[in-house]
Structures are given as C-alpha cells and as structure tokens.
Amino acid sequence: MQNNIIYPDGLLRISLLGGEARAFLMESTHLTERARRIHSLSRTATAALGRTLTVTCALGCMLKGKDESVTCRVEGDGPAGLILTIGKPDGTVKGFVSHPSADVPRRGDKLDVGAFVGKTGTLTVIKDMRLREPYIGQVPLVSGEIGEDFAMYFTSSEQTPSMVSVGVLTGDTTVSAGGLIIQMLPGASEAAIKSVEYSAGMFLGISKTLSEYHLEGTLEQLLTHLEPEVLERVNIKYECDCSRERVERALVSMGEAELRSMIAEQGSADVDCHFCNTRRHFTSADLEALILKTRR
16 A cells, blocks of 8 residues: 555456457455455465456456356365355455465465466356356366466357466565456457567566556556556455355255254254355254245
8 A cells, every 4th residue: 555545446347459359457455355364364375366356356247247146166286175256247256265274385486376276177167147057167277377277268268368467465464466357359450469469578467566556557557558448447345245044045945854953963053154254053943943934
C-alpha cells in the first residue's frame, strides 16, 4: 500500500488492438490474503492457491448467467494435493488446498510453486451453465506453475490461444497478487498476434508490477502499446456462500435412515465447510427436526 490508500481488488475486462484480442487484468491481493488467513496457508500454498483463485476470477467473469459457476481442480503429484477453486460471474471466488501447511524449499529467490503442485497431474475446468450437463475440460499439467497450465487449458480445451501470467508476492502476509490473461480473438491478424507475442516478456513479474502501480497503473505500464479499451471493471473478492440452511438441505437429502444412524452413533453432527472453515453443529433434536422434513 502507498500513502495509506486501500486499493480494492478488481478485474478489468479489456479490448486490445481494435478488437483483435481481449485481456483480463486482475489485482487479487486482498482476496489472496483472506484465503491465507482462513486456511493458515504456508507461503508456497498461498502462492499456489492465490494464482489459481486469480485465474478462476477471470473464468467466472467470462460466464454469462448470474447463476452459472466455474470449478477448477488442480491435481498434481506434489505435496499440495488437490487445489480446488470456484468462481462466479459476480467476481466472487473461493477455494482450498488439501494440505495448506505443506511447503517446499525455494528455487533461488522464488517460491517453487511447480514443485509444490507437481508436474504430473491434471487441470480440470468444470463450467456449470445451468444446462443439462456441465462443460468439462481437462488437460495434463505443463509445469504446475498454474499460469502455463491454464494457458494450455485455454489453447487446448477452448481453442483460444492465450497468454497467462499470474503471480503472488508473499512475506508474513500477502504483499501483492494478480494476473493478466490475453486471448487472441477469431480472425486476428498476423500483425496483432506478433504484437502480443513480442510483448510477452513485459508481463513476467506481474505481481511486482501490481505492487508498485496497482490495477489502473499496471494497465498503463503494460498494455498502452496494445491500444487498450476498458470495457468493464468488476470488484472481485473471496466469499463463501455456505449457510446453515444450505447444510440442512444437504442433510435432508441424505434421507431418514442416514440421519437416524447419526443420532444413534454420534448423538449429533458437525459439518465443516472446506472453503471458510466454518463448523456447524446439529444436536440430536436438530436432526430429529430434519428427519420430519425428509417425510414431506
């Protein structure tokens, strides 16, 4: 932060080169820090989950309907285990890492996200667009560094050549986080493609640029030569939409026999949310009341 000004997280939807390409520029420092605190993440886990949350924000904002959602699963052979994130069109996102306290040694002066995630595994993107079946795209991990893996997903599964740069700077807390996605649109000229390719080196170290210039300043620093036109600004944040009512519906859906078994074996039930670490307690009387609902 500079001059004690609070810069809210945000996503800019941008047209480039007169409509031959589009970009999504994200500053996700606060939402990454919120995830770090909720899950007590190690530094490398913060970087891995923060990067995945950042791209998931963009994927969520690419959806059309307000009730649609996108789920991203990064499953590698590293100590992270599963990284799972969910994004929505309103800019909200949530996620978790199976092993939040796990860590790996640095690679020089950088956090080794690739070793933490693993280089063998899959990236799966599931889009729930309220159709009969969800869209599911899956690609093998390229490096486990998240940005390259999502670039492969966009290019292979969505047939959209894309450049993805994401990063997280961490200390005791999250210093800066964010990302940039540039996608060539159908019919893009060779000149437009080369303009983006020649600019790729500028986009490395995106989190450091964001820490110095924040969202709008980074737009000027990195994209001015690509003739950017900002189409929309979306506030993005880490938000879990779980509730006691939603958990009750899930318990009711288990049926009377399962609820009776809970009462007999445990006398009560505790249900934990993986995304916000909230525990909800249901007494035997609560479970008896839910059993009545199963009969309606």
